[in-house]
Amino acid sequence: MASTRWEPAQYARFADHRGRPFHDLLSRVASPSPSLVVDLGCGNGPLTLGLADRWPGARIVGVDHSSEMLSAARELDTEGRVEWVEADQAEWDPTSLGERPDVIVTNAALQWVPGHLPLLAGFVDALADGGWFAMQVPGNFQAPSHRLMREVAAAHPRAAELSPALARADAVAEPGTYLQLLTAAGAGVDVWETTYAQVLDPAGEQEDPVLEWVTGTGLRPVLELLTDEAERAQFLDVYRERLRAAYPRTPAGVIFPFRRIFAVAHKAGA
Numbered sequence: 001m002a003s004t005r006w007e008p009a010q011y012a013r014f015a016d017h018r019g020r021p022f023h024d025l026l027s028r029v030a031s032p033s034p035s036l037v038v039d040l041g042c043g044n045g046p047l048t049l050g051l052a053d054r055w056p057g058a059r060i061v062g063v064d065h066s067s068e069m070l071s072a073a074r075e076l077d078t079e080g081r082v083e084w085v086e087a088d089q090a091e092w093d094p095t096s097l098g099e100r101p102d103v104i105v106t107n108a109a110l111q112w113v114p115g116h117l118p119l120l121a122g123f124v125d126a127l128a129d130g131g132w133f134a135m136q137v138p139g140n141f142q143a144p145s146h147r148l149m150r151e152v153a154a155a156h157p158r159a160a161e162l163s164p165a166l167a168r169a170d171a172v173a174e175p176g177t178y179l180q181l182l183t184a185a186g187a188g189v190d191v192w193e194t195t196y197a198q199v200l201d202p203a204g205e206q207e208d209p210v211l212e213w214v215t216g217t218g219l220r221p222v223l224e225l226l227t228d229e230a231e232r233a234q235f236l237d238v239y240r241e242r243l244r245a246a247y248p249r250t251p252a253g254v255i256f257p258f259r260r261i262f263a264v265a266h267k268a269g270a
């Protein structure tokens, strides 16, 4: 699949909100001293470096297909604690590292791989005995932020290109599906979901914090296609207004509820 162009600095805004599910996910991974830890769709690096902090004795590998994200990650990794690998997580061969991973993490990345469900059994299979697979995906593709994006795209003159490039309402499965697939792969499984009542921009410094948020992630395919200023404005002017109505400012800030789905699978063995 073609790689979306990322802007690491834009993604890094709201880093606290984006990092929290990663920490919640990892809190359920009980590997005491793994030798090899892999972060698939690792992004711009800070969370992967957190894995190196947690397991200082482990070899840590971050895999991503975005050269922009990886170069931001390498810049952050001043001590060279992580091996950064440019690859597509859908095609990446877990045996390519010469040893079986004890932990495979993929946080907020599998939703970018259409039809990712068949990959799950392969990740569990690739683990060392006693290993852990931990994934988190957003469960908000039917939320106004995404629904409105699809609606505005469908009404745009370049709808024929925009609509297929956007995440579909069914980009991720329901928690029970992840639970069943990972159980069928022979692992002990823990699946849950959380809706974070995220408060964006409590200080009132941004006109459109939800637009800022999606500009760092889900809106990337639109921005990549609409490079002409007028065409882009034609999209953004409508989308911005509709986002403002869907996510009004409150005295607390702009409340942006965000559902996330988590699954942790523990492979039997040592």
Ligand SMILES: C[S@@+](CC[C@H](N)C(=O)[O-])C[C@H]1O[C@@H](n2cnc3c(N)ncnc32)[C@H](O)[C@@H]1O
Pocket: 001, 006, 018, 022, 040, 041, 042, 043, 044, 047, 063, 064, 065, 066, 069, 087, 088, 089, 090, 106, 107, 108, 109, 112, 113, 217
């Ligand atoms: C929302 S960011 C998440 C980054 C990081 N895991 C985090 O939690 O902050 C999604 C990342 O997945 C990467 N990605 C998307 N599809 C991918 C694929 N098919 N193969 C490898 N990386 C992919 C993107 O390049 C991006 O860095």
